[in-house]
Amino acid sequence: MVNKRNLLAAAGVGAVLVLALPGVAFASTTATVATPGTTSWTNPAAGSLLTTSAQCSSGLVSGGGVQVTGGNGIHIMETEPSTNGTSAASNGATDPTYWLGYGGIGGNGTGTFTVQPFAVCFTNTTINHTQVVVNSTSGPTTSGGMTSVTATCPANTRLLGGGAQSTLASNESVKAIASYPSDSSGSATADGGTNPTSWTAVALNGGMSGTGNTTAAFAVCSGSGINVSGITVTVKHTHVSGPTTANSAVTATSSTCGGSGNMISGGASISGGDPTTSAFTAPGSQGDHLAGDYPSDGSGNTASNGSSTTNWSATGHTGGSSSSSTYTDVWGLCMN
Numbered sequence: 001m002v003n004k005r006n007l008l009a010a011a012g013v014g015a016v017l018v019l020a021l022p023g024v025a026f027a028s029t030t031a032t033v034a035t036p037g038t039t040s041w042t043n044p045a046a047g048s049l050l051t052t053s054a055q056c057s058s059g060l061v062s063g064g065g066v067q068v069t070g071g072n073g074i075h076i077m078e079t080e081p082s083t084n085g086t087s088a089a090s091n092g093a094t095d096p097t098y099w100l101g102y103g104g105i106g107g108n109g110t111g112t113f114t115v116q117p118f119a120v121c122f123t124n125t126t127i128n129h130t131q132v133v134v135n136s137t138s139g140p141t142t143s144g145g146m147t148s149v150t151a152t153c154p155a156n157t158r159l160l161g162g163g164a165q166s167t168l169a170s171n172e173s174v175k176a177i178a179s180y181p182s183d184s185s186g187s188a189t190a191d192g193g194t195n196p197t198s199w200t201a202v203a204l205n206g207g208m209s210g211t212g213n214t215t216a217a218f219a220v221c222s223g224s225g226i227n228v229s230g231i232t233v234t235v236k237h238t239h240v241s242g243p244t245t246a247n248s249a250v251t252a253t254s255s256t257c258g259g260s261g262n263m264i265s266g267g268a269s270i271s272g273g274d275p276t277t278s279a280f281t282a283p284g285s286q287g288d289h290l291a292g293d294y295p296s297d298g299s300g301n302t303a304s305n306g307s308s309t310t311n312w313s314a315t316g317h318t319g320g321s322s323s324s325s326t327y328t329d330v331w332g333l334c335m336n
Contacts, residue, residue, distance in 0.1 A: 030122070031263055041112070041115075044105050045109050046107050047107075052066070052101050059097075060129075062161045066117050067292040068115050071111065071247065072319050073113065081218055090134060099163075101115060104172075106173060118295050120161065130160065133151045141211050148280060149186075156228070159219055159233060160265060165201065176215075179217075181193075191235065196235060201215055206319075232261075234257070237331050240328050244325075251315045254331065255311070265332075266314075267333075268330050273327060288316065
């Protein structure tokens, strides 16, 4: 006969082990969307920067995004973490609770344009602090030129999400065309990849040359000194063809996380190929741009304020010209 006292003792030891090792075995993650809705502008000046922000009332920002509308005249310029809601987080900043979403007006500001920012508000039983790594570089400056830059998380931390910033100095045609998880060399993480270390941003100059433009990548990482050995970040990636015809858009939507946990952030790109299988190349036309990089439902509709993050969507948009061999990609990051 089995000794009941031995069974109870064994059960007690198991309970102690569970309590002693929560970060290793039973990390618990929640991710909720915060968004103030859309802000509208009518007939803004050419070259205007349309600025918005979303704030987490509880938890920390693990990622975020932005959607812009208004046709060819507007594109994503900045999608990045912030500690104050008005300026991008600096390198080494800790525990941001805001996400900035900026739209840029090109050479024609006629019409009505909207910008909607999204913050993903994250809680985890192990990761109670975050840190931001920022890496910036000059460019692009030549007409049709492209510049990429990568920010890498410190050793023994986990990448949670990231963002991109394209700032213009002397022209109105530069914009961010990619913001995605990668390795330290900038190679995009493929579907099913785990624990990427870095975040890459890519900017494209349109038909105008100019000097003084800069491109920056932001990586949101777990805080230093936190044991993340039991935490896995899994990437969901979707690659679709298009847009190819002038004045059109295509949206790519990630799958849900399923058994990989909850979606804590995402990324997007418009390019000339699949960034997860080959080097990043420019899209088919200089006017191609991103119009969306945001949390969504499975049909690509924007997530509502207070909803759980289930999918991520990216919207690629052509300019006034057709664009052959152009593709839109989306990434969703899931944490157990």
